[in-house]
Amino acid sequence: MNAAPLLAYINKYISLTEDETELLLSKIVYRKYLKNQYIVQQGDVCRHEGFITSGCTKMFYIDANGQEHIVMFSIEDWWVSDMGSFITQTPADYHIQCIENTELIQFSYETIEGLYLEIPKLERFFRKIVERSIVAFQKRIVRNFSLSAKERYLVFKKNYPNIEQRIPQYMIASYLGITKEFLSKIKSQLILEQ
Amino acid sequence: MNAAPLLAYINKYISLTEDETELLLSKIVYRKYLKNQYIVQQGDVCRHEGFITSGCTKMFYIDANGQEHIVMFSIEDWWVSDMGSFITQTPADYHIQCIENTELIQFSYETIEGLYLEIPKLERFFRKIVERSIVAFQKRIVRNFSLSAKERYLVFKKNYPNIEQRIPQYMIASYLGITKEFLSKIKSQLILEQ
DNA sequence: AATAGATGTTAAACTAGGTTAACATCATTT
DNA sequence: AAATGATGTTAACCTAGTTTAACATCTATT
Structure with a gap:
């Protein structure tokens, strides 16, 4: 596995120095999941944010009638986490399950918090990608209505x-x-x- | 008008020094709108992010059949902008109109970008509030389905x-x-x- | 090759929510 | 006080999408 896709992705939003890149790489944890495995389960605290290098996942919610509602799919170059759970470190509302064998780069809550202090530019990076993601969700809400x-x-x-x-x-x-x-x-x- | 609600709001997420607070205050522009006035119009570039100190707005979209679809309401202590338009400085997809007379604190695109450089902590502040906002939008999508x-x-x-x-x-x-x-x-x- | 499990299709009966249109209420302006 | 415009209600009829259930197809395992 290699971190090139993640670095390329980050460099679309900010530019890291060599030292910063090295620091970031030193924190990287690779993780493989098989098809059908869960990355996060409803009720557990989501301890990681993951960047997919290969594979495909679904984030979904089981409603009161036992019906599954898929909130989003993620593939290569997308992030996976239950953000609500991750940022507050409280139990997740959603399941995240692999639709294919999936490889990702994981950052634990502590690692990310540490990286924000060591590389403040990463705050900017994540702000920007979350902003983009909000825009996509707003569009989806409108589409679902109209x-x-x-x-x-x-x-x-x-x-x-x-x-x-x-x-x-x-x-x-x-x-x-x-x-x-x-x-x-x-x-x-x-x-x-x- | 006064900036106390904004400062209180920011201090829930980060702590600013006196100098930083002063710098921030020096950039503040107050703006009043009357009921029914538009803060942003579909097609215009959204040049400001606004923090409401009093009043109420709706953000909406007119679909192909001329029907209005409200994406969100904002009241005191909420932000208003067409985020998609603001972050890319391209024409807005949405209208934002006042439902009541509304007072807000406005930050232009250039001011915010400058502030991010002068007070890097603000990146963290905005990262945190956009993260929270995404969680709310996800929940809304799920509710709309289930x-x-x-x-x-x-x-x-x-x-x-x-x-x-x-x-x-x-x-x-x-x-x-x-x-x-x-x-x-x-x-x-x-x-x-x- | 046979079986089981997962996925996809078709069709009939049903329901949540939309459309249309007429009317009711309230606030604002003259 | 009358008139206008904005908001809210009711009811009859209509439709997009659901439910149920039976069947078809594909894949993986034994």
Whole structure:
């Protein structure tokens, strides 16, 4: 495993000196998970923030009726954590489970807090990526209100063309907020429309 | 107008020295808007981040059918900006309009960027508040999927008890993602259930 | 090759929430 | 006091999406 993708990603937002890069690399912990393993479980405290170098995960929530609702998928170059749990170090609301065998770089809460003190620039880096992420969530809220299920599916396909083939359809349905049966109906409608 | 609420708010996350506080105060611009005035308009670049000291605003989006969808309300001690527009300095997707006469403390893009350099601790402050904000948005997405309209209304009432009286119901309906007629129906059902 | 488990499809009956339209109430302006 | 505009309610009818259930397909394991 190697840290190049993480360094490249960080360098899109800030520039680290050689010393800072070395310090960061010295803190890196690699971790491998198999398909179906849990990175975080609802109720546990999320102790790490992870940067995916390969694989794919889903973050989801089980509602009062036992139904699964997928909040987000993460693939290479994305971060995984239950942020609410991580920042407050209290029990997680969500599960994060691997959809494929997944390799990631993990930073524990203590490591990240230490790095913020040693490399203050990292505060800027994380501020920026979280800001971007907020914008994406806001857009998703708007889409969920103003678009029909079919339109949301088309937006999903356009925004995540490479993710669709890697994920079973019933999970995509859950992400879109519809049943797998209805997604199936939408897909057959789209085929007829061509 | 005074900056005490902002300083108190910032001090919940970081502690500023006297010099830093003074520097921050020297950059402060107060701004008053009347009810119905726009702070940001869809299509304009959002040039400021504002901290509300009094009043109430809505951030909304007009969809392809001309329908208004409210993304969030903001009141005292909350921030207002179209974050997507602000961080990239490109045209805004949303309108932000005052529901009441509103007073706020404004920071221009240039001022904030300057302050980040002069008071690096502010990066930490904003990192922390955006992290909190993301958690709230995630929860909202989950609620929108897993709760019925009636349940969402009850959660809204519980989470924002003091906001409800200040805002017309048709706006609350828009925030909840339902029509005003259906909210009206929900309310009469709730009265009958008592 | 057979079985089991996971995934995907189809269709009929149902329901949460939308649409339309008419009316009620309240506040503001003249 | 009347008129206007903004807000809220009610009810009949409609539709997007759900539920249930049966079946189809694919993959992995024995």
